Amino acid sequence: MTFIDTHTHLYDDDFDTDVADVIARAMEAGATKMLVPPTDLRSTQKALALCQQFPDLLHPMIGLHPEDVGNDYHAQLETMEQMLAADHKSDNPQFVAVGEVGLDYYWDKSHKKEQRDAFSSQLEWAARYRLPLMIHSRNAGNDLLECMRPWQHKLERGGVFHCFSGSIETANQLLNYHPRFYLGIGGVLTFKNSNLPLTVKHIPLERIVLETDSPYMAPTPMRGRRNEPAYIPYIINRLAEAKGITPEEVAAVTTRNAMQLFFGIH
DSSP states (O other): EEEEEEEBTTTSOOOTTTTTHHHHHHHHHHHHEEEEEEESHHHHHHHHHHHHHHOOOEEOOOOOOGOOTTTTTHHHHHHHHHHHHHHHHSSSOOOOOOEEEEEEOOOOOOOHHHHHHHHHHHHHHHHTTTOOOOEESSTHHHHTHHGGGGGGTTTTTTTTTTTTOOHHHHHHHHHTTTTTTTEEEEEGGOOOOOOOHHTTTTTGGGGGEEEBBBSOOTTTSSSSSSOOOOOOOOHHHHHHHTTTSSHHHHHHHHHHHHHHHOOOOO
């Protein structure tokens, strides 16, 4: 059984001492690809450097996370866009998506305008460079889709609503936005009091991709530990149980979904 982790922060300081071992464990568990979304300019550079050490296995994204939208966000976006433009022109483009981008009003509501501005800029990148999106949304209400609505018919490649944990009504609202968007399902699915297993029963498997968000959000029974891509099988097994199908089917379909979305392979 093989799988793709569509969201792992392997450049994070938590992996500094043993990232090669983490990657080896992931491969042993069945990982064929791991996608690496940064959160700012510095982590974009770190992600790119790490992925270049493991070509064909690790693939970087590029983007400014809403929680990292500060006073210097214009400068960060300008440098990132220059990197993206140069990569787009190269013979071997590295960036597979624009992400992790979006809106987050959980901790700080004082930068709503700046977050929306940064998100809109990065939506434009995705449209112009024909890249999928890795979207983060927390406590942003309807603002997220309001920001995205003008781009609805320009985002040819679609994307992922990362770390989905909402209701079936929210799932339908997000999936109805665009036929090439998927829900990223991770460790929350395995949590003891999670309602997500009831929701995923009604979500087509063809609209789901798998993720860890490592080093965060470790699945049960690894709660409290550092998360890593090797733990994806816990998510696969719980998703299979919730949908009444085999883990092998979950792995095969979600892998196919990720390959179509990020690499254009059908």
